[in-house]
Amino acid sequence: MKFVLLRLVGLAAVLLVASFLVYGLLYLVPGGPMSFLLGNRTGTAEQIAAIRAQYHLADPFVVRYFNWLGDALGGDFGRSLVYRQDVTALLAGRVATTLWLVAYASVLIVVGGLAAGSLAALRGGRTDTLVSGVSSLFLATPVFVIGVVLVIVFARGLGWFPVFGAGEGFFDRVHHLTLPALTLALGSAAYLARITRASVREEMGREHVETARSRGLAESLIVRKHVLRNAAVPVTTVIGLTVAGLLAGAVVVENVFALDGIGSLFVRAIMQRDFAVVQAVVLVLVGAFVVVNLVVDLLYSVLDPRMAR
Incomplete structure (x- = not known):
């Protein structure tokens, strides 16, 4: 307490x-x-x-x-x-669109980044090379370029997803926000994959992991109990900062896909010199960033109780 x-x-x-x-x-x-x-x-x-x-x-x-x-x-x-x-x-009237976008992108980042990074660290070889190459590509590509490519391929070319609007209802929103969420998530997921890979590989070389292997424990148990849990602390830091930063990144994505969220409202308010709106949006973004970091601090105390002392 x-x-x-x-x-x-x-x-x-x-x-x-x-x-x-x-x-x-x-x-x-x-x-x-x-x-x-x-x-x-x-x-x-x-x-x-x-x-x-x-x-x-x-x-x-x-x-x-x-x-x-x-x-x-x-x-x-x-x-x-x-x-x-x-x-x-x-x-x-606009915060729901931004929250949906950020939540969707956060799920993609956490699931994709953790899975890719852990797989690269645990399997190595070609899998490691492939994950490293793809993550480097996404990290080097600007967000708006990713958005344009996704629109050209999956919206205009294949017609799988709509280009504009946020949709109504759960499944319709997921359908409409898939391309924006992917645009927002790919670069951050690539970064998280790299951090996860490095953290897991470092933990696998620790003495306590070698000791567990020498005792004959199953490799799956070693990975769950000794590797992933200890590797989760630095990864949690990156996840917290990444999710908090999505609120700022949503400004670009909302403008690319013409989503009527607080990011696009913020851009219009700056251009129109609407200072009351600018103040409110900045304060909301700062508040969200600080709250996310508070949640990360609380997660630290769960993952490693020594940090709560």
């Missing part, structure tokens, strides 16, 4: 600092918040005065920050300057 409480306190501290940076950095751009609120308009003195009064720009910065933070904790991120509606409603 002490370990969990310390991690929760750290989580709250990180989120507090992150929220301050998210709110404050947009106020440091040339022209400050007024440049976002006015957009491309010049604005009369009366309009500027009305905007300053509406957004409380005359108040001290710290007061404005804590007012915004209090509203954000209550689920109120303000109103979009472009869409003329609550930012929370904008996010709520």
Whole structure:
């Protein structure tokens, strides 16, 4: 419980600092918040005065920050300057698509990366060479290039998957999001496969594994009890960082496949200088990243109880 409480306190501290940076950095751009609120308009003195009064720009910065933070904790991120509606409603209508995409890609990464890396380490030879070659290819290929190739081959060429939209219902969503999820997952799965391969090979050369073999234990039991469990700690770190990073990678994939998620909303908000939406999306992404890392820390304590001391 002490370990969990310390991690929760750290989580709250990180989120507090992150929220301050998210709110404050947009106020440091040339022209400050007024440049976002006015957009491309010049604005009369009366309009500027009305905007300053509406957004409380005359108040001290710290007061404005804590007012915004209090509203954000209550689920109120303000109103979009472009869409003329609550930012929370904008996010709520799009977050499901992003969560589906990230969850689907995470499953592909974990299953594919762990399986390929473990197989390469345990079997070696041509299997190892093949996995290393394919992972190098995917690691060297940009995400948008993978997406374009998948669309050309499997959507336009073979007609197996749709190009646009997120679908409705479980099976329809899986069908629509297969190509986007693969685009998002292949590079990360290749990286995880390499880390898994290296970690498993290192554990196989440990003294306790050789001791287990000398005692006549079955190889399958040695792999499960002594190799994979110990190799899981560094692999878990990579999985946590990879899954957290998918939220940022989803921005590119959502634009390639025209998915209406928070990633595509974020890109449009930056281009349209919709600072309330930018603040909300960045804070959500940072929060998700920190929460995933908290889960990874808790998994450490399960895999190796010594880390919880």
